[in-house]
Amino acid sequence: MSKLKLATVWLDGCSGCHMSFLDMDERLIDLAELVDLVYSPIVDTKVFPDYVDIALVEGAVASVDDEAKIKKIRAHSRILVAMGDCAITGNVPAMRNPIGPDAILDRAYIENASAQPQIPCVGVPRLLKIVRPIHEFVKVDVFLPGCPPSADTFHTALTALITGEPLDIPEITRFGA
């Protein structure tokens, strides 16, 4: 059997899901026998590949850049996994929703700036009005809640997805886990 192609993506999240993924520790070595990590914040590839079997997406959709990325990921992935609460619910990034991006940017870059108060607009993507979960933009195949999902959760879920075994997600994780 040829190795499956695995991608991991980091949208608007804290990278905690990726840290938890790495917390699989020595089990990553076994995992590397089964999958090729073709795209990830922890590998050097800059462009999302034409085809991946499993894409793990951390983070909510908060900017025009996130929106473009998630659509591209969906178009090129067989199984799209919403990894962690930000991707699934919006979670902490979405806590700005009742206030709006303008108030947040003002507070961070104008009110609290000690020098040259200005809102960054060059080289950074425009923020969307509302931070939303990824399934509001594209079809998601697997929802893996948790903040972050534990290393054991990752191991159980990935093993099932790779082998095609059944996967009972509420059995292993929940919102905020």
Added chain:
Amino acid sequence: MNDTVDVKTLTIDGHEVSGRRGQTILEVARENDIEIPTLCHLDGLGDVGACRICMVEIAGSAKLLPACVATIFEGMEVLTNTERLQKYRRNILELLFAERNHVCSVCVSNGHCELQTLAQQQGLTHVRLPYRNPQLAVDASHERFTLDHNRCILCTRCVRVCAEIEGAHVWDVMGRGIDCTIISDLHQDWGSSSCTRCGKCVQVCPTGALFDKSKIGSDHPKYPDFLPYLNLMREAQ
């Protein structure tokens, strides 16, 4: 107890059971170790059927009944966990999550929350509805406790425990529909209300909406088990 107790026989999920006239479906189910999920119900408080999680199917009726307030009758056939009910329960939970700002990961009740636990038990892995993201107040005016409206599901346990058990009736409900909100006294700050500082409302709150200021992180388990005991002791007096 008089000796002419009116006993009703019925079936719940195919099990033949019996109960006394006037007992609710929920009471009879739990006496027979049949679990019906609940959220606004709490042993020791009067039931109001607010959350609709405990809805059950009755043979011969298209109408679903809330098990916490519907009473049993002779020959009743109750189904508690059909696919239809599971679907509705998930829908209700999704509506609750979408209605206000429930952020489990940063909630003081993370790991001890009845809403969170119920969502997991009912197999909820995501919310299909768009989140409303309302802007809601946090009342931290009380010296010991905080009310975070973002996390309130309007179960009214706090209202009932304060009125029925503490006898203070500080909490009540204001507004209708989506504008419905818990208020203290005549809609004033909790800190300047007639609150007796007993803390019963905090212990019965199923989520992190009411919490003790001395608790940090998610280390805030709640202990509502005192209620049936307190009622028992009062009846004995």
